[in-house]
Each structure stands twice: as structure tokens, then as C-alpha cells.
Amino acid sequence: MNKIENNKAWFFVIPVFVVVAFSAVIPLMTVVNYSVQDIFGVNSAFWTGTEWYREMLRNPDLQAALLRQFAFSFAILAIEVPLGIGIALLMPKKGWAASAALVLVAMPLLIPLNVVGTIWQILARTDIGLLGWALSESGVDYNINANAVDAWFTIILMDVWHWTPLIALLSYSGLRAIPDAYYQAARIDRASRWAVFRYIQLPKLTNVLVIGVLLRFMDSFMIYAEPFVLTGGGPGSSTTFLSQALTTMAVAQFDLGPAAAFSIIYFLIILAVSWVFYTAIMTLQKDKSAQQ
Amino acid sequence: MAEITLKTLAHSYSKKPSGPEDYAIRKMEHVWAQGGAYALLGPSGCGKSTLLNIISGLVTPSEGDVLFDGKRMNELPPEKRNIAQVFQFPVIYDTMTVYDNLAFPLRNQGGFSEAQIREKVNEVADVLELSGELTRKAKNLSADQKQKVSMGRGLVREDVTAILFDEPLTVIDPQLKWRLRRKLKQIHERFDITMVYVTHDQLEASTFADKIALMYEGQIVQFGTPQELFESPAHTFVGYFIGSPGMNFFEPRLTGEGLIFNGKHIPVSEQILDKIRRSGSDNIKLGIRPEFVTLGADTSEQSYEVTVTDIEDLGTYQLVDVEFGPVTVKVRIPEDQPVPHEAASIGFPDPWLKVYVDERLVEADHE
Structure with missing residues (x-):
């Protein structure tokens, strides 16, 4: 049978192609364009190749911001994931109490980012803020504008308050999806409470937790508004995270070339970490024999 | 244990x-x-x-x-x-x-x-x-x-x-x-x-x-x-x-002579009749499995005139619907048995016709 040469079906891809072009390819390519040139104005651009990239990778300020960024992201993940699961386990399962708990837990998620920053900025003030006042009254020398440890502590506490509910809600929905038969079988197998958590609940939560961790990693790695409002990146540059360093460079100093190169590196780091994490989790679930 | x-x-x-x-x-x-x-x-x-x-x-x-x-x-x-x-x-x-x-x-x-x-x-x-x-x-x-x-x-x-x-x-x-x-x-x-x-x-x-x-x-x-x-x-x-299809049931009337259905006398043992009478219930049912109903062309003393309304050939056996007065009786017969057209007769061989009073089986006592 002769194959009919007709590849018109490719035209069906056009709508998706257009959407993706406008949503991702064109903006991203604009950045790529800036990152390999030095542009002074219309008609005065110079090709720089990988120079901006090399410069950015060697920049000690950015290296420090990157380290800070990783420290922050891992710290909040290490707190929010176990805490979120714990809250989900404690939440009531049915009746009006379940609805009430869901609304209460979800509340922080509904607050805009810069409002969260403002709330905590006021909360941390030692004169009128409840947290700052209580700490200084109890003898702690608390000042987020002078003490880097205090600033870090407050930012992490703020992020935990704001985003643990996301993990809790995801885990809660995952827990609700476990059929009763699993718990019944576990009772018949005489499993302890810990074994039920370790071998039934946690494995069944894997998928929602992968989503949760990826979302939280990406979001926290891009965090901007909250620390910017709360500490402005200080004291010094102790809470200046990557996005803030980038914004300073691109908007305040208008160094579009280096900022563009930096954006690409930033993007690739998030992509790489997410990919490694996802692949690692998926490999864990495979058979050992199948890997050999 | x-x-x-x-x-x-x-x-x-x-x-x-x-x-x-x-x-x-x-x-x-x-x-x-x-x-x-x-x-x-x-x-x-x-x-x-x-x-x-x-x-x-x-x-x-x-x-x-x-x-x-x-x-x-x-x-x-x-x-x-x-x-x-x-x-x-x-x-x-x-x-x-x-x-x-x-x-x-x-x-x-x-x-x-x-x-x-x-x-x-x-x-x-x-x-x-x-x-x-x-x-x-x-x-x-x-x-x-x-x-x-x-x-x-x-x-x-x-x-x-x-x-x-x-x-x-x-x-x-x-x-x-x-x-x-x-x-x-x-x-x-x-x-x-x-x-x-x-x-x-x-x-x-x-x-x-x-x-x-x-x-x-x-x-x-x-x-x-x-x-x-x-x-x-x-x-x-x-x-x-139980069974595929299930049992045929029909509701006879209890009279002085015995059980009457569709104007026909349906014989059951005196002992069972006695038990039905003593129960005082008017919820009486007769039941027989489609496998045990006999289907033929001629009418004899022990059989009842019916009309064949439907034949389903299921490959290994045939399922015949016959109209027996107001009810449809299902009969399951071997694949190779010829089915009479329209007018036919069915029989209820003795041990397989069961009597139910208030949905429960009534049996003759074994000596």
C-alpha cells in the first residue's frame, strides 16, 4: 500500500504553537537576546557572547545570594513539609469541624504577598508589633533591622505561616483519598500507628507531596515581595535573595545584559533542581530488579 | 482453629x-x-x-x-x-x-x-x-x-x-x-x-x-x-x-379440591394441601425451575396448554417463553430439541414443583 503524502495534520499544531510562542518562547528569547549583547540604545548593540554569563557566575554578590537562596528554600521545605503533614493528620475528618478547619487553615493562602510582608513588618516592630513587643519585653534583643539572625528567623517564620497551609491542604486531600480498607487491613495485620503512617499514609501522599515540594521549592526560590517589604534585603545584604538581587540589577541599575544572563542562569537552576528532585522520587518507586 | x-x-x-x-x-x-x-x-x-x-x-x-x-x-x-x-x-x-x-x-x-x-x-x-x-x-x-x-x-x-x-x-x-x-x-x-x-x-x-x-x-x-x-x-x-434464569412462579387459588391456576387443577400431595390450609395464608406460590419444566406438542392428563411466544437460542441450550394463562413461564430445553410452533403443552414433573406459603417452602414430611 502506498502511503499518501499528506502532512496537513501538522496545521492542527498551529494554535498551540502560537500560544506557546507568546507565553514562553518570545519572552524567553528576548531575554536570551539581551544576555548575549551589550545594548546602549537603538542601533547600538554589541555582541558579547558568553561574557555576561561568565561575569555573573564570578560575581561574589550573586554567589552569596544564591547560597542564601538555597539555604532559605531548604530551610522552609524542611519545616513546612513535616509540619504540613502533621497538621493534615490532626485535622478533623468529617462534620462541621472539618469545614471549619479547612477554612481556617486556608486563610493565610488568600492574603496577597506584599500584604503578608506588611503584616509581618508591623508584627515584628518592637513598639507596636505583637511579636516584636513580646520578644523584647521578655528580654530578647530582637531587631530585624539590625540583627541578621532575627531577620532570618522572622522571614522563615513568615513563610512557614504563609505556605504551610498549602502542604497541609494537599496532604489532607491525599489522606482523604485513602480507602478505609487500607486502615482495616492494617488493623488486621496488627500494624502500629507509626507503621500505618510509614507504610500506608506516607506512600499514598507521595504524589501530592511531590507536587507540593516542587511548588514550594519553585515559589520559595523566586520569593521577592515578602522579604522585600519585611526587611528590604537587610540588614546589609543578609536577606537579599536572588530575585531581589536581580531586580536591583535590572531595574535600579538598568544593567540589562548582565541581568538577562543572570535570569537565564536563575531559570536553569530552578529547572535543574526540579528535574533532579522529580527524577529521584520517581526512581525510588521503581523495582530494584528493573533498574539492574 | x-x-x-x-x-x-x-x-x-x-x-x-x-x-x-x-x-x-x-x-x-x-x-x-x-x-x-x-x-x-x-x-x-x-x-x-x-x-x-x-x-x-x-x-x-x-x-x-x-x-x-x-x-x-x-x-x-x-x-x-x-x-x-x-x-x-x-x-x-x-x-x-x-x-x-x-x-x-x-x-x-x-x-x-x-x-x-x-x-x-x-x-x-x-x-x-x-x-x-x-x-x-x-x-x-x-x-x-x-x-x-x-x-x-x-x-x-x-x-x-x-x-x-x-x-x-x-x-x-x-x-x-x-x-x-x-x-x-x-x-x-x-x-x-x-x-x-x-x-x-x-x-x-x-x-x-x-x-x-x-x-x-x-x-x-x-x-x-x-x-x-x-x-x-x-x-x-x-x-x-439462584439459577439462570431464576425459578418460574405463579399464584394458584386454594379451593376445596386443591390448587387451581388458569382454570386447571394442579395436583399436589394431600399432606401439603393440609399444611397450606392450616397456615391460613392466602400468599401461596408454585415454583418450578425452567430446567425441570417439560415442553411438548401434545396435551395429556398431566400437562397444560400454552402458547409459545419467544425462543432464545443461547448456543448450548434454548430458552423458550410460553404463555400459561396470565403468566410467562420460561422453559430451558436442550439445543437439539424441536420447539412446537405456538400451541404447545408444558408439564411439571412431580418432585420439582415446589409450593411456597408466605414465600417459604412447604415440604411433605419424610417418613
Whole structure:
């Protein structure tokens, strides 16, 4: 049978192609364009190749911001994931109490980012803020504008308050999806409470937790508004995270070339970490024999 | 080893049951003997899963007692009852290997060395034909293998005296169903364990079980061998539910001469007539299985004129609908038997025509 040469079906891809072009390819390519040139104005651009990239990778300020960024992201993940699961386990399962708990837990998620920053900025003030006042009254020398440890502590506490509910809600929905038969079988197998958590609940939560961790990693790695409002990146540059360093460079100093190169590196780091994490989790679930 | 006795057992899910319709299980007495293979058969919602969960301890009965070897078990949780249960959907521990799944109940129980566990797990895996899969992650198995793992967790325990199955073949492919059913039978023969198997499929029930308990509206209406359930249903529901198609029923009038239907006298023994009269009930039904109705062309003393309305050829047999006065009687005849056109006659051979008063079978006493 002769194959009919007709590849018109490719035209069906056009709508998706257009959407993706406008949503991702064109903006991203604009950045790529800036990152390999030095542009002074219309008609005065110079090709720089990988120079901006090399410069950015060697920049000690950015290296420090990157380290800070990783420290922050891992710290909040290490707190929010176990805490979120714990809250989900404690939440009531049915009746009006379940609805009430869901609304209460979800509340922080509904607050805009810069409002969260403002709330905590006021909360941390030692004169009128409840947290700052209580700490200084109890003898702690608390000042987020002078003490880097205090600033870090407050930012992490703020992020935990704001985003643990996301993990809790995801885990809660995952827990609700476990059929009763699993718990019944576990009772018949005489499993302890810990074994039920370790071998039934946690494995069944894997998928929602992968989503949760990826979302939280990406979001926290891009965090901007909250620390910017709360500490402005200080004291010094102790809470200046990557996005803030980038914004300073691109908007305040208008160094579009280096900022563009930096954006690409930033993007690739998030992509790489997410990919490694996802692949690692998926490999864990495979058979050992199948890997050999 | 245990004999499971249900004593004046009843269960209602509502706190204040006001009538019999509030009960999932209506007052019943029943004994499951040690080592038997039983099926609990019935339509959806008849209370069979509730009854199973009462035996395993997942549900506490609102009235009556559950006795294991005469010992009251009502308040004991499932983990203290020495039973195992296999659920409708395979329950396996996803992250564990098949080996760890099978070893799990033993490790929880404690007091076994790893060598003892290995020996027991290997033995059970061998019986279940899972030896080749022991190192695999349980979540990557097929549905029937997973169900075997669920079952295996019951078999590894030395102290298990009964395994309860709650429609365990629901998610299994049809071709694999009979193999797993055979496996269950072999396991039953090899281990001296009481098995109770809940299903709504009469074929599954009769291939698996020595004796079937048929449940209807919260009660066991008949407990007997598959043959007994087929040949002499104790309740009209048994006649209707067992067999394909179910029993033919029609309602005769009781007169001074006997039972009259469609203007014809239908002979039954004097003893039975006497019992019907004494019951004083006017809910009288006659029932006969389609397999036992005779179909012919000529009319004789013992047969009744009918009209053939439909013939269904099912490949291995024919199913003929005949109009017998106001009712349609189904007749099942061999593939090669010629079917008369329109006018025909049917007969009800003696031992197979059953009489029901108030839905219950009335039998002549055996001398």
C-alpha cells in the first residue's frame, strides 16, 4: 500500500504553537537576546557572547545570594513539609469541624504577598508589633533591622505561616483519598500507628507531596515581595535573595545584559533542581530488579 | 482453629432502629464450622459485607453475640481476633517489596527470627506462585498478583483461624478469575482454615464453597450446598436469585379440591394441601425451575396448554417463553430439541414443583 503524502495534520499544531510562542518562547528569547549583547540604545548593540554569563557566575554578590537562596528554600521545605503533614493528620475528618478547619487553615493562602510582608513588618516592630513587643519585653534583643539572625528567623517564620497551609491542604486531600480498607487491613495485620503512617499514609501522599515540594521549592526560590517589604534585603545584604538581587540589577541599575544572563542562569537552576528532585522520587518507586 | 457462632445477632447502623427495615442484619443464628469453605451470597445491600465486618471485628453488632469456639468476641478489635480479611480492592503496602508485604504481619506480631519469617514467607509465596516476584515492589504487580499478596498476609500467620473474603475478585480480569478461584480452593484444602467468601455472583459462590449461605434483607434465608439451593430453594428469593434464569412462579387459588391456576387443577400431595390450609395464608406460590419444566406438542392428563411466544437460542441450550394463562413461564430445553410452533403443552414433573406459603417452602414430611 502506498502511503499518501499528506502532512496537513501538522496545521492542527498551529494554535498551540502560537500560544506557546507568546507565553514562553518570545519572552524567553528576548531575554536570551539581551544576555548575549551589550545594548546602549537603538542601533547600538554589541555582541558579547558568553561574557555576561561568565561575569555573573564570578560575581561574589550573586554567589552569596544564591547560597542564601538555597539555604532559605531548604530551610522552609524542611519545616513546612513535616509540619504540613502533621497538621493534615490532626485535622478533623468529617462534620462541621472539618469545614471549619479547612477554612481556617486556608486563610493565610488568600492574603496577597506584599500584604503578608506588611503584616509581618508591623508584627515584628518592637513598639507596636505583637511579636516584636513580646520578644523584647521578655528580654530578647530582637531587631530585624539590625540583627541578621532575627531577620532570618522572622522571614522563615513568615513563610512557614504563609505556605504551610498549602502542604497541609494537599496532604489532607491525599489522606482523604485513602480507602478505609487500607486502615482495616492494617488493623488486621496488627500494624502500629507509626507503621500505618510509614507504610500506608506516607506512600499514598507521595504524589501530592511531590507536587507540593516542587511548588514550594519553585515559589520559595523566586520569593521577592515578602522579604522585600519585611526587611528590604537587610540588614546589609543578609536577606537579599536572588530575585531581589536581580531586580536591583535590572531595574535600579538598568544593567540589562548582565541581568538577562543572570535570569537565564536563575531559570536553569530552578529547572535543574526540579528535574533532579522529580527524577529521584520517581526512581525510588521503581523495582530494584528493573533498574539492574 | 475456630468455630464461628453468631448468636441472636442483629445489627443496625441507626442508633434508634424503629422497625425491621432499619436493620442491616436481622436477628439470626448461624454456625460456621471449623475448616469449612463457605460462601455468603446475596444481592447488593443485603447485609453480607456488614455480616463479614461483624465477624472480623470492624463493626460491633448492636445486638447478639459473635462467638469463636464459644468465646465471646464482640468487644475484641480485629487485631485480637486471629482472623484475616481480603478486601474487594487489593490492599498492599506500596513501598514494600512482595517479601516485606508478606513478612509484615509476622514482624508486627513479633517473636519471630528473620529465618523463621523467611521460611514461612517462602512457603506461602510458593503456594501462591509468587516466589519469582518476592523482590519486586508490590505496587508494580498486576491486580491478581496484588490480591494474592493480600491473601498471603493472612496465610503467613500461624494463628489465623479464618480468612474472610469480601468480593475479592471484583477487580480481576475474567480469565484470571477462575485461576484465582482454583487457587483459593487449593489453599483451603492445604491449610485447615475456615473461609467465608462474600460475593453476589452465584457461579463464584458455587465453585468456591462447600456450603452457601444465601442472604436476603439482612437474613440468611437458606444455608446449604449449591445443589440444595438449586433443587429445593427454601425461599422464593433463593429460587429467583439462584439459577439462570431464576425459578418460574405463579399464584394458584386454594379451593376445596386443591390448587387451581388458569382454570386447571394442579395436583399436589394431600399432606401439603393440609399444611397450606392450616397456615391460613392466602400468599401461596408454585415454583418450578425452567430446567425441570417439560415442553411438548401434545396435551395429556398431566400437562397444560400454552402458547409459545419467544425462543432464545443461547448456543448450548434454548430458552423458550410460553404463555400459561396470565403468566410467562420460561422453559430451558436442550439445543437439539424441536420447539412446537405456538400451541404447545408444558408439564411439571412431580418432585420439582415446589409450593411456597408466605414465600417459604412447604415440604411433605419424610417418613
